[in-house]
Amino acid sequence: MTTPQKAAPNAARRKEASRRAILAAAFELLQDVGYARLSIEGIAARAGVGKQTIYRWWPSKGAVIFDAFLMLSEGGGGEPVVLPDTGDLAADLTAVLHATVAELNDPRYDQPMRALATEIAHDPELADAYRERLDGPMKEAKRQRLRSAQRAGQLADDLDLDVAVEMIWGPVLNRWLHRSGPLTAEYADRVIATALNGLRPRPSGR
Structure with a gap:
């Protein structure tokens, strides 16, 4: 009788699970101790991994927090950003900016975003990653919405969209x-x- 062979562990799945555990631990620890006291060693202990595992994927705690913030804001989906386009520019901008205000006032986002702003100012590599993975796509989505308003005659043709x-x-x-x-x-x-x-x-209307 042949003994059934066990399926080999899915290394990619284990790697992704470890990565998410690290990001979740970093985000939770940030809320608990603040960014100044956050450390790679603390993140590793909270996630139950060695700190070398973290350094294998991220060069700094700022880079870890950036990925943790992306995971939270994207819900893990990573879908392209698209702004609403109902044809009413003022209404669409109002909806988007109201959502932005709510997000900036949300305690879950406040700490990581302020930490990122601090690190980006001092870390050129993190600044490049921020522009490429978050700020750049967001700005392009905003330009696309304004470009649509231009095509509809709601904004001047020669408007500098940036x-x-x-x-x-x-x-x-x-x-x-x-x-x-x-x-x-x-x-x-x-x-x-x-x-x-x-x-x-x-015009005064006269």
Whole structure:
């Protein structure tokens, strides 16, 4: 009688499970101790792996937190970013900026995003990864939505889309980063109105 052979362990599945355990541990530890006290050794202990396992995949704790943030924000799906396009530019921007305000005010996101902002300012490699994997795709999605509005005649044909993206999203991110005032949906509404209506005086109607 032949003894059945056991299936070989799925190495790729084990690797992915370990990677997710490390990212989850890093994210949980960040909430518990803050970024300044976060360490690779602490992450390894929380995840139940050796620190060399972490260094094999990530060069720094900032890189670990970046991947942990991506896992949280994408839900593990990694689907391309697409902004709503209902044909009503103001309504679509309002929906997106309200969601951005809610995310920035969410305690789950606040710590990792502030930690990333700090690390990106000092780590050129992490800054490059951020631009390639998150900021770049997000900006392209924003440009695509504004480009659609151009085609619909809702924005000027010669509008600089890169500057327009900064004008719409920049004030919200700046207020959050510098804690320069309350970050609310009402503030986002004022940003959108100012960006879309321009800074010039409007006709008096006479």
